[in-house]
Amino acid sequence: xTLLSELQALLGASHVLTGADADTYxxxxxxxxxxxxxxxxxxxxxxxVAAAVKLCAxxxxxxxxxxxxxxxxxxxxxxxxxxxxxxxxxxxxxxxxVDTDNDTITVEAGCVLQAVQExxxxxxxxFPLSLAAEGSCTIGGNLATNAGGxxxxxxxxxxxxxxxxxxxxPEGEIWNGLRGLRKDNTGYDLRDLYIGSEGxxxxxxxxxxxxxxxxxxxCTALLTLDSIDSAVELLSRARSGFGAALTGxxxxxxxxxxxxxxxxPQQRLPFEGESAASPWFALLELSDSESEAHARxxxxxxxxxxxxxxxxxxxxxxxNVAQSKALWQLRESIPLAEAELGxxxxxxxxxxxxxxAGFVHNTNALLQARFPxxxxxxxGHLGDGNLHYNVANAPGQTEAELLALQSDIYGVVxxxxxxxxxxxxxxxxxxxxxxxxxxxxxSPVELALMxxxxxxxxxxxxxxxxxxxxx
Amino acid sequence: xTLLSELQALLGASHVLTGADADTYxxxxxxxxxxxxxxxxxxxxxxxVAAAVKLCAxxxxxxxxxxxxxxxxxxxxxxxxxxxxxxxxxxxxxxxxVDTDNDTITVEAGCVLQAVQExxxxxxxxFPLSLAAEGSCTIGGNLATNAGGxxxxxxxxxxxxxxxxxxxxPEGEIWNGLRGLRKDNTGYDLRDLYIGSEGxxxxxxxxxxxxxxxxxxxCTALLTLDSIDSAVELLSRARSGFGAALTGxxxxxxxxxxxxxxxxPQQRLPFEGESAASPWFALLELSDSESEAHARxxxxxxxxxxxxxxxxxxxxxxxNVAQSKALWQLRESIPLAEAELGxxxxxxxxxxxxxxAGFVHNTNALLQARFPxxxxxxxGHLGDGNLHYNVANAPGQTEAELLALQSDIYGVVxxxxxxxxxxxxxxxxxxxxxxxxxxxxxSPVELALMxxxxxxxxxxxxxxxxxxxxx
Numbered sequence: 001x002t003l004l005s006e007l008q009a010l011l012g013a014s015h016v017l018t019g020a021d022a023d024t025y026x027x028x029x030x031x032x033x034x035x036x037x038x039x040x041x042x043x044x045x046x047x048x049v050a051a052a053v054k055l056c057a058x059x060x061x062x063x064x065x066x067x068x069x070x071x072x073x074x075x076x077x078x079x080x081x082x083x084x085x086x087x088x089x090x091x092x093x094x095x096x097x098v099d100t101d102n103d104t105i106t107v108e109a110g111c112v113l114q115a116v117q118e119x120x121x122x123x124x125x126x127f128p129l130s131l132a133a134e135g136s137c138t139i140g141g142n143l144a145t146n147a148g149g150x151x152x153x154x155x156x157x158x159x160x161x162x163x164x165x166x167x168x169x170p171e172g173e174i175w176n177g178l179r180g181l182r183k184d185n186t187g188y189d190l191r192d193l194y195i196g197s198e199g200x201x202x203x204x205x206x207x208x209x210x211x212x213x214x215x216x217x218x219c220t221a222l223l224t225l226d227s228i229d230s231a232v233e234l235l236s237r238a239r240s241g242f243g244a245a246l247t248g249x250x251x252x253x254x255x256x257x258x259x260x261x262x263x264x265p266q267q268r269l270p271f272e273g274e275s276a277a278s279p280w281f282a283l284l285e286l287s288d289s290e291s292e293a294h295a296r297x298x299x300x301x302x303x304x305x306x307x308x309x310x311x312x313x314x315x316x317x318x319x320n321v322a323q324s325k326a327l328w329q330l331r332e333s334i335p336l337a338e339a340e341l342g343x344x345x346x347x348x349x350x351x352x353x354x355x356x357a358g359f360v361h362n363t364n365a366l367l368q369a370r371f372p373x374x375x376x377x378x379x380g381h382l383g384d385g386n387l388h389y390n391v392a393n394a395p396g397q398t399e400a401e402l403l404a405l406q407s408d409i410y411g412v413v414x415x416x417x418x419x420x421x422x423x424x425x426x427x428x429x430x431x432x433x434x435x436x437x438x439x440x441x442x443s444p445v446e447l448a449l450m451x452x453x454x455x456x457x458x459x460x461x462x463x464x465x466x467x468x469x470x471x
Numbered sequence: 472x473t474l475l476s477e478l479q480a481l482l483g484a485s486h487v488l489t490g491a492d493a494d495t496y497x498x499x500x501x502x503x504x505x506x507x508x509x510x511x512x513x514x515x516x517x518x519x520v521a522a523a524v525k526l527c528a529x530x531x532x533x534x535x536x537x538x539x540x541x542x543x544x545x546x547x548x549x550x551x552x553x554x555x556x557x558x559x560x561x562x563x564x565x566x567x568x569v570d571t572d573n574d575t576i577t578v579e580a581g582c583v584l585q586a587v588q589e590x591x592x593x594x595x596x597x598f599p600l601s602l603a604a605e606g607s608c609t610i611g612g613n614l615a616t617n618a619g620g621x622x623x624x625x626x627x628x629x630x631x632x633x634x635x636x637x638x639x640x641p642e643g644e645i646w647n648g649l650r651g652l653r654k655d656n657t658g659y660d661l662r663d664l665y666i667g668s669e670g671x672x673x674x675x676x677x678x679x680x681x682x683x684x685x686x687x688x689x690c691t692a693l694l695t696l697d698s699i700d701s702a703v704e705l706l707s708r709a710r711s712g713f714g715a716a717l718t719g720x721x722x723x724x725x726x727x728x729x730x731x732x733x734x735x736p737q738q739r740l741p742f743e744g745e746s747a748a749s750p751w752f753a754l755l756e757l758s759d760s761e762s763e764a765h766a767r768x769x770x771x772x773x774x775x776x777x778x779x780x781x782x783x784x785x786x787x788x789x790x791n792v793a794q795s796k797a798l799w800q801l802r803e804s805i806p807l808a809e810a811e812l813g814x815x816x817x818x819x820x821x822x823x824x825x826x827x828a829g830f831v832h833n834t835n836a837l838l839q840a841r842f843p844x845x846x847x848x849x850x851g852h853l854g855d856g857n858l859h860y861n862v863a864n865a866p867g868q869t870e871a872e873l874l875a876l877q878s879d880i881y882g883v884v885x886x887x888x889x890x891x892x893x894x895x896x897x898x899x900x901x902x903x904x905x906x907x908x909x910x911x912x913x914s915p916v917e918l919a920l921m922x923x924x925x926x927x928x929x930x931x932x933x934x935x936x937x938x939x940x941x942x
Contacts, residue, residue: 099823099825100707100825101825102823102824102825145656152653152654159660175920176916180892181823182623182856183623183852183857183898184821184894185616185617185667185897185901186905186912187913187921188668188920189663189668192660193663193664196656197659213710213711213714243715244716289714289715298761350653351652352575353574354571354573355573381654384653422652423652423654423655424657425655425656425657426654427654427656430657442657445640445645446648449646449659450658453924455927456927457920468659469658
């Protein structure tokens with residue numbers, strides 16, 4: 001029997017897609033990577049995943065796990081050879097358990113992030129992972145890439161939200177590590193090894209995640225600032241003034257928000273005149289376990305002092321949930337506005353917060369010296385030291401002309417990141433996009449350790465080959 | 472040249488200890504494990520560690536890393552063969568950097584935990600890891616065992632407090648992973664693999680750790696409760712009422728505190744009569760980023776409702792820092808009081824919080840059925856689902872008689888932990904003590920994955936052999 005007929009017998013013919021049916025699975029959503037697949041399979045249970053993986057291992061056929069296919073680094077797209085099977089988790093959508101006394105939820109990998117958030121809310125709990133793709137990305141993909149998002153400052157990355165995993169190994173065995181424990185020191189931390197490994201060591205099929213009390217109230221404000229240095233100083237004050245109640249601190253350059261309101265006229269800045277033309281904006285969110293009034297009082301105390309001291313020029317505090325959502329929508333529309341403006345050269349970097357202002361000043365200058373007139377599109381999660389530092393075309397430069405410079409621009413920005421002790425991938429992972437950059441920025445010792453682990457857990461090299469490490 | 476003379480040439484003769492000079496290094500502090508060593512070496516820098524490890528690797532001589540030698544599972548004690556070198560981190564005590572804008576501190580492995588706390592406090596920051604041995608344990612040992620302690624509820628285990636590591640590999644290479652980044656998704660999570668691996672994969676020589684704003688105020692109370700069920704319900708209310716401000720929730724059986732005040736007459740319970748004889752006590756701590764008055768007001772609101780609803784019988788709220796310290800001292804004196812009462816059979820277990828009351832009820836009953844009259848000495852970090860569930864002798868039973876039953880008692884308790892989806896080592900690690908228990912409670916798949924990783928990173932098997940996994 002051929003592998004395909006064995007897979008059809010195992011999963012049912014309707015869950016083994018080939019030809020045109022497989023098309024959407026071999027193209028990433030940003031349309032930067034197009035691959036090919038022997039077939040796309042959609043197992044309906046962990047046991048089916050394990051059996052399918054075993055079949056592939058027997059035939060020596062590589063596997064590319066895929067969740068919502070919303071990744072930004074081509075990590076879920078097969079190569080062009082057409083020799084791999086794409087394993088979609090689309091049918092692994094069960095919420096297996098919600099335990100409110102333990103504050104945990106156990107979900108299958110194919111659950112859409114928003115569905116996990118909603119299941120938590122239905123139990124009067126918060127699952128705090130939140131990011132722009134939450135309506136279509138899956139928790140399995142979030143785990144495979146250790147996704148970040150807008151709540152990392154308070155709640156951490158996906159890694160920090162995870163207590164246990166269920167994983168199918170490259171041999172098709174099931175590791176049941178679905179523990180709901182805050183403390184467990186009985187051996188090597190396999191959980192964190194699989195999280196962020198982008199499907200190259202095994203396939204995550206389910207996870208036990210932490211839940212939190214829902215905040216009683218929150219307070220959101222959009223602020224205008226003169227410089228990134230002021231933003232860093234404000235962050236430091238907000239951290240000490242609000243403690244763990246500070247749940248969001250986003251930084252946006254004026255160009256970002258001005259593009260949003262230009263392109264999406266239904267959205268508006270809550271400022272006029274000079275404030276609307278501010279070079280920098282910060283979006284702050286405070287979550288409170290007491291009351292609206294208390295949240296607002298705390299918020300106004302810290303902001304009032306910041307305005308008095310000249311750190312903040314103007315502030316718009318949301319008066320209700322709708323206004324708060326509108327402020328967040330401005331922030332979340334930046335990637336869409338960027339897309340409308342044409343392709344840019346994107347970077348997802350992190351820098352120690354103490355160096356972030358210096359990094360921006362230096363890198364802007366380096367880029368202007370080498371590529372005069374290119375525009376800096378800078379926004380991100382300042383509270384985590386994570387910037388989306390993107391570069392758009394200079395006036396008169398075509399998209400094609402800019403993209404021809406892409407690898408040179410990567411080089412300038414990533415070298416600068418490295419010089420500032422930062423990371424060239426803060427929250428998007430490595431995938432195909434940054435795989436060949438790693439040897440430039442990671443030590444040979446670290447790469448050798450990674451390769452040893454890859455070889456130990458996937459000796460045949462069948463799990464998502466060519467991602468993270470060269471095959 | 473022999474290994475010892477090579478080590479003397481490398482480190483200086485005074486840092487290669489043999490004979491009686493090595494005595495205190497080959498006995499664990501609870502005096503349960505006595506081993507022997509070829510020598511004890513005390514390198515003075517990461518480079519010296521690397522060079523010494525390289526020499527040992529060349530000679531095929533095993534290494535046992537040791538910090539403050541305060542472990543509870545024999546993880547830092549060599550075996551009796553006398554073939555291993557103990558590598559003490561005692562001279563790696565530099566605080567390499569404090570970065571207040573980034574809220575990080577970089578310290579060497581031999582720093583005593585209390586020195587790390589003090590360096591943070593000197594920079595007006597909090598390093599929250601806190602445990603009974605903090606005056607003598609080292610941060611390297613905390614990292615190697617992923618130590619827990621009393622602040623896990625809010626700040627997490629040592630793992631959660633760590634951003635970067637520096638590690639010497641079994642071949643004597645230095646991996647510099649001292650990153651001060653909140654987000655970094657560029658490959659496999661080596662950091663978390665080394666954390667908690669108890670020196671079996673390499674030697675942690677330095678770490679970059681997270682700092683936090685110091686709370687402006689805190690509020691501590693000792694409460695009396697009728698049952699562990701009431702304590703679980705109170706925890707749930709405290710989590711939702713205080714959110715991230717809840718920084719401590721310790722549970723203690725009445726027998727524990729009554730033993731403390733009996734043995735240490737300078738300590739007193741803040742209760743009289745029936746309350747002093749309560750079957751259960753809880754110690755709560757709230758940390759506030761606003762003010763003393765605000766902390767107390769919040770605290771009293773939640774506690775008042777709990778008293779009204781009959782969950783809590785009596786409450787003593789500390790009126791000042793001295794009183795707060797006295798309450799914590801009651802909690803922290805329990806292990807000392809236990810030691811005064813003679814050896815007991817100790818368990819460091821975690822259970823999903825939703826199952827913890829059932830676990831205690833069931834396990835108490837199982838033990839009484841099999842070992843009538845033994846006393847349950849129960850205390851721990853309820854907020855983390857972590858209990859130190861210890862078993863003391865029945866009236867009239869000698870210490871020797873109890874210890875003869877030790878492995879049977881382990882069996883009953885650990886089987887019950889396993890049946891309640893818990894962990895047999897919540898925060899103390901595996902070491903020698905629990906190594907041979909793992910195969911009973913971990914799946915063959917998980918153990919096989921651990922062995923593959925061990926073999927991949929330490930193919931000669933020279934790093935702390937016989938700990939965690941069988942050699």
